[in-house]
Amino acid sequence: MIKSIILWLLAILLAPFFSAIILKIKAFFGGKKGPPLLINYYTLIKLFKKGSVYSTSTTLLFKLGPIVSLCSAITVLMFLPIAGCQPIFSFNGDVLFVLYALGLGRFFTITAAMDTASPFEGMGAAREAYFPIICEAATFMILIFFYRLTGELQLSAYFTGSHTLGLWQSAGAPLVFIVFAFFIILLTENSRVPVDDPATHLELTMIHEVMVLDHSGPDLGLIEMGSFCKLFFYSTLVSRLILPFGSNITGLSFGLYIIGLVIVYVAIGVTESAIARYRMDKVPQFVLTSFALAFFATIITMEFIR
Amino acid sequence: MSQFFVSILIILLGGFSAIVLAQHLKSAKFITVFLVCAGCFLGLMDAVTKLVQSGTYVASYKYLNVFSLDFQMDGISAFFLLVIFAISLIASFYSYHYMGHEKNAVKTGANYFFFSILISAMALVVTASNTITLMLSWEIMSLSSFFLVIYNHHLAENRRAGYLYFIFSHVGAMFIFAAFAMMYSYTGNFEFGPMDAIPDAAKILIFIFSFIGFGSKAGVFPFHIWLPHAHPAAPSHISAVMSGVMIKTGIYGIVRMYMLLDFHTPIFGTILIVAGAVSGILGVVYALGQKDLKRLLAYSSVENIGIILIGLGVGMIGVSSGNMPMAVLGFTGGFLHIFNHSIFKSLLFMGAGMVLHKTGTCSIDSLGGLLKRMKITGTAVIIGSLAISGLPLFNGFVGEFLIYMGGFKGIALENSTFIMGIIAIISLAVIGGLALACFTKVIGVVFQGEPRTKAAEDADETGGTMLISMSVLAGACMLIGIFPQLIIQLPIKATVALGLKFDPILFDPILQITKNISFAAMIFAALFLLVTGIRFFLYKGKTITGSGTWGCGFTQPTVKMQYTGSSYASFILDFFSPVAPLEEEHVNITGRFPAKTHYRSQVNDIAELYMNRVIVNPVLFFFDKLRWIQHGDIHLYIGYILLAIILLLFFI
Numbered sequence: 001m002i003k004s005i006i007l008w009l010l011a012i013l014l015a016p017f018f019s020a021i022i023l024k025i026k027a028f029f030g031g032k033k034g035p036p037l038l039i040n041y042y043t044l045i046k047l048f049k050k051g052s053v054y055s056t057s058t059t060l061l062f063k064l065g066p067i068v069s070l071c072s073a074i075t076v077l078m079f080l081p082i083a084g085c086q087p088i089f090s091f092n093g094d095v096l097f098v099l100y101a102l103g104l105g106r107f108f109t110i111t112a113a114m115d116t117a118s119p120f121e122g123m124g125a126a127r128e129a130y131f132p133i134i135c136e137a138a139t140f141m142i143l144i145f146f147y148r149l150t151g152e153l154q155l156s157a158y159f160t161g162s163h164t165l166g167l168w169q170s171a172g173a174p175l176v177f178i179v180f181a182f183f184i185i186l187l188t189e190n191s192r193v194p195v196d197d198p199a200t201h202l203e204l205t206m207i208h209e210v211m212v213l214d215h216s217g218p219d220l221g222l223i224e225m226g227s228f229c230k231l232f233f234y235s236t237l238v239s240r241l242i243l244p245f246g247s248n249i250t251g252l253s254f255g256l257y258i259i260g261l262v263i264v265y266v267a268i269g270v271t272e273s274a275i276a277r278y279r280m281d282k283v284p285q286f287v288l289t290s291f292a293l294a295f296f297a298t299i300i301t302m303e304f305i306r
Numbered sequence: 307m308s309q310f311f312v313s314i315l316i317i318l319l320g321g322f323s324a325i326v327l328a329q330h331l332k333s334a335k336f337i338t339v340f341l342v343c344a345g346c347f348l349g350l351m352d353a354v355t356k357l358v359q360s361g362t363y364v365a366s367y368k369y370l371n372v373f374s375l376d377f378q379m380d381g382i383s384a385f386f387l388l389v390i391f392a393i394s395l396i397a398s399f400y401s402y403h404y405m406g407h408e409k410n411a412v413k414t415g416a417n418y419f420f421f422s423i424l425i426s427a428m429a430l431v432v433t434a435s436n437t438i439t440l441m442l443s444w445e446i447m448s449l450s451s452f453f454l455v456i457y458n459h460h461l462a463e464n465r466r467a468g469y470l471y472f473i474f475s476h477v478g479a480m481f482i483f484a485a486f487a488m489m490y491s492y493t494g495n496f497e498f499g500p501m502d503a504i505p506d507a508a509k510i511l512i513f514i515f516s517f518i519g520f521g522s523k524a525g526v527f528p529f530h531i532w533l534p535h536a537h538p539a540a541p542s543h544i545s546a547v548m549s550g551v552m553i554k555t556g557i558y559g560i561v562r563m564y565m566l567l568d569f570h571t572p573i574f575g576t577i578l579i580v581a582g583a584v585s586g587i588l589g590v591v592y593a594l595g596q597k598d599l600k601r602l603l604a605y606s607s608v609e610n611i612g613i614i615l616i617g618l619g620v621g622m623i624g625v626s627s628g629n630m631p632m633a634v635l636g637f638t639g640g641f642l643h644i645f646n647h648s649i650f651k652s653l654l655f656m657g658a659g660m661v662l663h664k665t666g667t668c669s670i671d672s673l674g675g676l677l678k679r680m681k682i683t684g685t686a687v688i689i690g691s692l693a694i695s696g697l698p699l700f701n702g703f704v705g706e707f708l709i710y711m712g713g714f715k716g717i718a719l720e721n722s723t724f725i726m727g728i729i730a731i732i733s734l735a736v737i738g739g740l741a742l743a744c745f746t747k748v749i750g751v752v753f754q755g756e757p758r759t760k761a762a763e764d765a766d767e768t769g770g771t772m773l774i775s776m777s778v779l780a781g782a783c784m785l786i787g788i789f790p791q792l793i794i795q796l797p798i799k800a801t802v803a804l805g806l807k808f809d810p811i812l813f814d815p816i817l818q819i820t821k822n823i824s825f826a827a828m829i830f831a832a833l834f835l836l837v838t839g840i841r842f843f844l845y846k847g848k849t850i851t852g853s854g855t856w857g858c859g860f861t862q863p864t865v866k867m868q869y870t871g872s873s874y875a876s877f878i879l880d881f882f883s884p885v886a887p888l889e890e891e892h893v894n895i896t897g898r899f900p901a902k903t904h905y906r907s908q909v910n911d912i913a914e915l916y917m918n919r920v921i922v923n924p925v926l927f928f929f930d931k932l933r934w935i936q937h938g939d940i941h942l943y944i945g946y947i948l949l950a951i952i953l954l955l956f957f958i
Contacts, residue, residue: 015486041841048844050848051658051664051845051848051849051850051851052845052848052850052851053850053851053852053853054851054852054858055852055853055854055855056852056853056854057675057755057756057854057855058731058855058857059677059678059754061677061688063841066841067834067837067838067841068834069695071830071833071834071836071837072830074837075826075829075830078829086763089825089826091706091818091822091825091826092712092815092818092819093710093819094820094822094826096710096711097698097707097822097823097826100651100696100698100703100738101698101699101826101830103695103697103739103742104692104697104699104830106742107692107695107697107742107746109745110742111688111746111749111750111754113750114749114750114751114754114755114869115745115754115856116755116855116856117674117675117753117754117755117756117863117865117868118855118856118857118858118863118868119867119868120858120871121868121869122750122868122869122874123869123873124876125746125750125869125874126869126873126874126876126877127877128745129742129743129746129747129874129878129882130877131876132739133736133739133740133743133878134739135573136735136736136738136739137735137736137739138730139735140731140732140735141728141732142735143714143731144714144717144727144728144731144732145567147714147717147718148717148718151718152562153578153711153714199622200692203858213856213858214855214856215955217694217848218841218844218848222837222841222843224947281876281880284881289394298728302724
């Protein structure tokens with residue numbers, strides 16, 4: 001329990017660091033030196049030191065947006081098995097709670113954006129409401145796959161100790177599909193290229209960034225923190241899937257986990273450097289690919305694994 | 307059952323006094339609302355005690371010495387009575403100030419009169435224990451609600467909605483009659499007794515007929531066409547009762563038939579899950595496309611009926627495949643969602659009623675910024691929206707959670723159950739996402755941003771009973787969401803009353819689930835307080851200034867530039883365009899100095915579109931050819947009746 005809490009705190013503290021890896025990789029591909037690896041901490045400290053400017057159109061919901069989105073992200077981390085260890089809390093069906101808690105965060109992000117009366121933020125909000133619908137269907141398809149294999153409905157049954165390795169042993173081939181499906185969901189849910197470009201300059205083409213245009217100071221810092229944690233959550237899941245090996249030596253399994261995380265963040269960076277953002281109407285097709293992959297993986301288990 | 311009948315009498319007395327005292331509008335309204343509330347409260351207490359004691363109570367009256375009117379209150383009846391009386395109580399309390407501006411005394415009196423009849427008829431429907439009593443109460447319910455729908459009969463649109471409702475409820479009733487007639491032909495009596503005499507094939511047909519009949523009242527796709535027309539036409543407290551409670555009598559009918567037939571084939575569960583998935587997804591897609599707030603809510607009822615059907619279907623599949631944990635989760639989830647939906651849907655309709663009351667319009671794109679002007683209504687609607695989107699900390703989540711768990715239990719089984727499980731889970735996931743989009747649209751466009759019209763700008767909120775009703779319901783949404791163990795016994799008792807001999811141990815996981823949900827919700831709440839504390843600390847001593855919204859470099863924003871509800875929904879509707887075709891009408895802009903132009907769009911309901919094409923037009927054509935029969939000569943009409951009876955005598 002103490003160990004889990006320490007890991008939870010570490011996860012929150014280290015999430016901004018890992019996100020900087022993506023920036024470094026993108027800079028490498030661009031032939032630049034890139035910002036320091038601690039850049040996100042500098043940004044957060046800068047934001048936390050500032051005051052705020054609020055639009056006169058806004059209400060209390062505008063201030064609730066950052067709080068609830070960060071809160072949902074760190075709640076979700078409490079149910080996440082970090083480095084194959086037991087999460088702080090776990091119960092039968094916690095996956096459903098985790099997914100819906102992220103939905104709660106999204107609800108408040110959207111309402112905070114709609115609060116500003118800005119057409120740009122409305123546009124971003126409409127997209128934020130749209131793409132996760134397909135993502136959610138894909139995520140539940142993956143859950144069906146996991147349930148079919150393990151008969152359990154909690155994250156710790158899939159991602160702790162030797163459970164992940166067990167998944168590979170019982171259904172290795174379809175699990176490759178699942179890894180790719182998960183990666184697509186990760187890109188979509190965290191507004192990365194090719195779904196959304198966090199570094200773009202034109203408001204019309206943004207999704208997540210445009211929704212937080214009017215947030216400033218500590219509020220913006222909380223939002224940034226929330227998105228680092230959310231990315232960390234999804235990356236941990238993928239990292240456990242690609243490096244499922246556990247070890248009795250704490251240091252070793254922890255090291256493997258870190259390597260897995262770095263691989264995932266590097267993969268995000270490479271994806272962002274290698275391909276451009278899709279046109280908005282192509283995005284659903286891209287996201288639907290993850291659903292199709294998960295669906296096929298499940299169908300395969302239906303016939304071959306009993 | 308005497309307490310039950312006393313409460314019905316008090317409610318009816320309230321309705322009568324509204325008519326009798328109509329000339330003294332103020333006092334009549336006070337007496338009526340008081341009596342209806344008192345009657346509902348008495349009935350509510352009775353239902354709760356009966357549900358907790360889980361016995362069966364019967365009463366029987368002879369009517370015209372031929373038919374006996376039989377009533378019976380078992381766990382299922384008590385559960386539905388609980389929902390009926392609780393929501394009617396709050397709705398009639400709400401109506402006190404809602405109907406306050408009404409000048410026409412007779413109209414108001416008539417409205418209360420039919421309202422009281424509707425409440426009593428709903429209560430009688432769920433307690434009827436033979437086919438005659440059920441159909442009698444059913445017809446009274448349909449007719450009284452018809453008169454409530456045409457309350458504003460001076461509008462042609464409302465009259466059309468009324469006729470549509472009238473036709474649908476009678477075509478639906480015909481299907482129920484057909485089902486009951488089949489039952490009668492095998493059992494030879496009208497009782498809701500054992501149905502062993504009916505062969506299995508006939509049982510399936512009876513179930514399908516009654517599913518169509520009861521489903522048309524419940525608003526199951528594609529029999530829902532009347533619902534989005536009729537529900538918004540009625541005054542808002544009536545819409546709340548119709549959408550929150552009355553459509554549930556259709557669900558009651560389906561459940562009762564399932565119990566009576568006592569036949570466990572996977573076909574029943576499959577029908578319910580498929581119909582539920584289609585109603586759920588299409589219902590919320592059409593809701594997203596609506597421009598009128600009350601119509602949006604009406605379509606969202608179709609969606610929630612879909613969720614309830616998925617839950618009950620999961621339960622039935624569980625029973626037929628012998629997986630009792632799945633059955634228990636599905637049924638309990640379905641019943642819990644019936645309870646929850648009645649709370650948040652009536653809350654949302656009351657919120658829409660307040661908006662309509664104060665701004666005079668329910669058109670989403672002409673409102674905006676209401677949260678600043680209507681703080682309590684706005685907050686209540688936000689809570690209702692969170693609940694209806696099935697998000698944690700609010701009650702909608704609990705029911706959906708149980709249904710999900712039931713669906714997942716089916717995943718572990720063999721192929722056909724596995725596929726039903728997939729359909730149930732994936733459609734619930736899609737419905738959840740779409741509902742979130744739909745209700746962020748409501749909040750974002752109606753309550754947030756800047757007012758788009760003068761009416762929205764001048765809105766305020768007054769009307770004590772309206773505000774209290776909404777606050778009570780919003781409080782219930784949060785309380786049940788955080789502490790579901792408080793009421794979980796009610797749907798559990800209803801599930802037990804299905805008479806499927808569930809082992810009591812099967813309910814332990816459900817109790818555990820509610821504890822877990824409550825625990826997780828409290829973690830979330832604790833972290834919320836923590837983050838709020840951190841935020842407070844970060845803002846200590848900081849300068850906070852106000853300014854206009856950042857217009858991306860544009861300095862002269864107007865309220866017209868805001869994102870409208872239609873544009874918010876357009877991305878998603880585009881994806882669903884094969885089932886939700888968009889009809890657009892606009893004049894293209896030409897030349898250097900374009901003239902004034904306009905744009906109108908409408909999302910069409912395919913069921914409505916095809917009903918016109920496939921059913922209405924051929925039927926009209928056919929009957930047009932038979933017009934010569936109807937010539938206006940009364941003598942010949944009597945001749946027709948005689949002829950019909952003589953012909954029928956040959957068949958007996």
